[in-house]
Amino acid sequence: VMNALADEIAFGDLPELIYSGDLGNLDWDKQLQYEPSYTETRIVKNSQLHFVSSAQKTAGGKNFSASKKLSIESDPYLKDHAINGTPVFPGVMGLETFAETVKAFSGLNPLSLKNVSFQLPVKLLKNNPVEINIKASGSNPLVMTIESDFVNSKGIKMGETRIHFKAEYDPILRMSEKPELPKIKSKYKTEKDVIYKNYFHGPSFQVLDGI
Numbered sequence: 001v002m003n004a005l006a007d008e009i010a011f012g013d014l015p016e017l018i019y020s021g022d023l024g025n026l027d028w029d030k031q032l033q034y035e036p037s038y039t040e041t042r043i044v045k046n047s048q049l050h051f052v053s054s055a056q057k058t059a060g061g062k063n064f065s066a067s068k069k070l071s072i073e074s075d076p077y078l079k080d081h082a083i084n085g086t087p088v089f090p091g092v093m094g095l096e097t098f099a100e101t102v103k104a105f106s107g108l109n110p111l112s113l114k115n116v117s118f119q120l121p122v123k124l125l126k127n128n129p130v131e132i133n134i135k136a137s138g139s140n141p142l143v144m145t146i147e148s149d150f151v152n153s154k155g156i157k158m159g160e161t162r163i164h165f166k167a168e169y170d171p172i173l174r175m176s177e178k179p180e181l182p183k184i185k186s187k188y189k190t191e192k193d194v195i196y197k198n199y200f201h202g203p204s205f206q207v208l209d210g211i
Helices: 002-011 076-080 091-106 192-198
Strands: 041-045 054-058 063-070 114-118 130-138 142-151 157-169
Touching: 054 091, 063 091, 091 114, 091 130, 091 142, 091 157
Parallel strands: none
Antiparallel strands: 041 054, 054 063, 063 130, 114 157, 130 142, 142 157
């Protein structure tokens, strides 16, 4: 047992906190030494960011992780983005989460994201809260994911981690030109009332006057 503990301290990948007293001599063969450059994890907090207000970031700046509990109380917009009564985390809020991740990770305001992928919806079944995990790694590009785990009523994780959204941020990438907006015609073929009668968007997401 003592050798296993010593091996973990000497060769383990993550920082460890060991309470020692009655555990005996853990460094009987003098293998352990203090390494000031060892990568530590620190907490990054920013109350101005809704989705990544508190995150963990390695001192070397290579990895970043945060968690956010989604609920209709803390995120009331979910009430207006429900399919058959089930709130679904909007893709646009996923993009905002990635933008906040870039801000928290690098201090930069991203002008663009690339390789955005919406793979699996985040559903609040029976209006129950869902905890999402935001992860980022790398630099050029910064690769980001929004993930979640299914945990049963006993607190046991079931199945594999689900990856919902993906995106990348490249600080070198710049928009070559401004997008050209379409000309607005005097008359719509379909009015707003018809669009949102069949579409699931509630009032806060009804941005179209017509098509």
